[in-house]
Amino acid sequence: MYEQPQLPLDTLDGEQVRLHDGPSLDERFEMFHAAHPWVFEALEELTAQWVAAGGGQIGIKALFEQLSLVTAAHLERRALQAEQQLHLALRAPTVRATPGVGRHVPAAQPAHERQRATAHT
Known part of the structure; x- marks a missing residue:
């Protein structure tokens, strides 16, 4: 099996080697x-699922790709749910108070819905 050589990231005195100016890798994380x-x-959850399913080694790139797919699917579902809720809210009959009466009655049906209802009968 191929074994990748380890790069010396620590100096002898324990100070982390900086390859560039700016925050270290640990600080950036x-x-x-x-x-x-x-x-x-x-990422930890995806790794646990992978191991529980009997998976072997997995790289961080594969985990991030799976995370992006899962996240995109989740955001798509949430957007669809929001769209459906908006659609239902727009189609819900409005309610108005009738002056002098202690109860609410549905408001008049919009003209385009009356025309559609009469066209089907």
């Missing part, structure tokens, strides 16, 4: 995680 804690939790 902490900043990202503080802003988006759900990402790491979702």
Whole structure:
């Protein structure tokens, strides 16, 4: 089996080697995680599901690809639900108060719906 060589990321005194100016990899992770804690939790969950299903090694790229698919599907479902709720809200009959009466009665049916209802009878 091929074994990837390990890069020396720590110096002898334990200080992390910086390959560029700016925050270290650990600092960048902490900043990202503080802003988006759900990402790491979702990656852990996907990994647990993979292992429970009998999967072997899996790379972070594959996990992120699966996460993007799951997230896109979830957002698509939420958008569809919102669209359906809006559609139902727009089609729901409006209710108005009748002056002098202590109950509500449905408002008049819009003209386009009256025409559609009479066309089917």
